[in-house]
Amino acid sequence: MLEVKALRKNYGKIAAVDGISLRADSAQTIGLLGPNGAGKTTTVSMIAGLLPPDSGEVLIDGSPLRGDTDPVKRKIGLVPQNIALYDELTALANLNFLGALYGLSGAGLKRAIGEALDLVGLTDRAKDKVATFSGGMKRRLNLAAALLHDPQILLLDEPTVGVDPQSRNAIFDNLETLKKRGKTLVYTTHYMEEAERLCDRIIIIDHGKVIANDTLHGLHRMLPVTNLLAIELESPDHFKPEPLLALPEVESAEVKEGVLKVGLHNLTTGAPSILRWLAESGHSYQHVTSERPDLETVFLTLTGRTLRDS
Ligand SMILES: Nc1ncnc2c1ncn2[C@@H]1O[C@H](COP(=O)(O)OP(=O)(O)O)[C@@H](O)[C@H]1O
Ligand SMILES: [Mg+2]
Numbered sequence: 375m376l377e378v379k380a381l382r383k384n385y386g387k388i389a390a391v392d393g394i395s396l397r398a399d400s401a402q403t404i405g406l407l408g409p410n411g412a413g414k415t416t417t418v419s420m421i422a423g424l425l426p427p428d429s430g431e432v433l434i435d436g437s438p439l440r441g442d443t444d445p446v447k448r449k450i451g452l453v454p455q456n457i458a459l460y461d462e463l464t465a466l467a468n469l470n471f472l473g474a475l476y477g478l479s480g481a482g483l484k485r486a487i488g489e490a491l492d493l494v495g496l497t498d499r500a501k502d503k504v505a506t507f508s509g510g511m512k513r514r515l516n517l518a519a520a521l522l523h524d525p526q527i528l529l530l531d532e533p534t535v536g537v538d539p540q541s542r543n544a545i546f547d548n549l550e551t552l553k554k555r556g557k558t559l560v561y562t563t564h565y566m567e568e569a570e571r572l573c574d575r576i577i578i579i580d581h582g583k584v585i586a587n588d589t590l591h592g593l594h595r596m597l598p599v600t601n602l603l604a605i606e607l608e609s610p611d612h613f614k615p616e617p618l619l620a621l622p623e624v625e626s627a628e629v630k631e632g633v634l635k636v637g638l639h640n641l642t643t644g645a646p647s648i649l650r651w652l653a654e655s656g657h658s659y660q661h662v663t664s665e666r667p668d669l670e671t672v673f674l675t676l677t678g679r680t681l682r683d684s
Pocket of ligand 1: 385413414415
């Protein structure tokens with residue numbers, strides 16, 4: 375459906391996008407995850423045909439996208455990072471105007487607007503000025519505007535920034551509906567928990583380069599440990615975790631604030647042997663929980679920095 379080959383874009387000396395390749399099939403949601411300045415917006419702008427790449431290629435359904443006036447562009451919808459709406463116009467007037475830009479008119483435009491407003495749950499606010507909308511409602515109208523020409527590929531550039539949790543959930547529900555209808559979604563975010571929740575495949579970018587491209591499961595496998603077993607020992611004070619390292623499943627073992635934390639890859643085989651070893655060595659415990667490292671840990675492992683602070 376969408377194939378991006380070795381895209382590059384420099385701004386002066388800055389390589390904003392430095393050889394990014396990716397592909398997305400129909401009904402697939404691809405996450406572009408990276409800190410601010412990673413090159414997400416520049417990438418998405420080139421995929422949308424708004425910004426000419428210095429080199430590289432964007433293929434839509436196998437056809438190359440050539441510039442701003444290419445008809446292939448109609449297969450793409452862009453929900454831009456900065457809300458592109460007129461505050462002084464009503465929601466309906468905004469959609470009429472934006473639909474006309476895509477060459478829609480008459481009954482076709484009316485139907486498209488009705489369906490888009492219905493999907494984002496703003497039908498009853500159609501006649502209100504956008505200036506009266508909350509941040510979340512503006513984001514949802516921004517999404518509706520990108521759907522009018524019924525694109526097969528939807529590019530979403532940080533669509534939940536500045537949105538309350540309720541609107542964020544509403545946007546996620548809308549996106550899940552679109553996914554069920556077979557749309558290809560490219561979802562750009564610097565929030566790892568959004569990428570975890572929504573995306574079939576996550577592409578982590580940093581300094582204009584792809585540093586990982588995998589399923590969530592695959593990304594977790596890159597970590598030194600995929601599971602952390604936390605065991606609250608009854609007498610942690612003189613407990614020596616080192617002998618645990620001799621067990622074949624155990625990757626790491628340490629006591630922190632009275633809790634024994636054991637890193638392992640396979641919980642199914644590892645957890646029973648760890649618990650058995652503790653029981654047989656006379657160490658009682660009160661609580662056992664397991665933690666899964668998140669994408670933040672993946673980013674930290676790959677770059678040595680955190681997503682939030684970089
Ligand atoms: N129009 C521009 N002129 C100069 N530098 C730019 C421009 N747009 C983006 N950049 C730079 O390119 C890099 C990538 O930016 P961007 O694609 O907006 O990242 P992201 O969307 O991941 O935050 C940043 O270093 C940014 O400062
Ligand atoms: Mg951006």
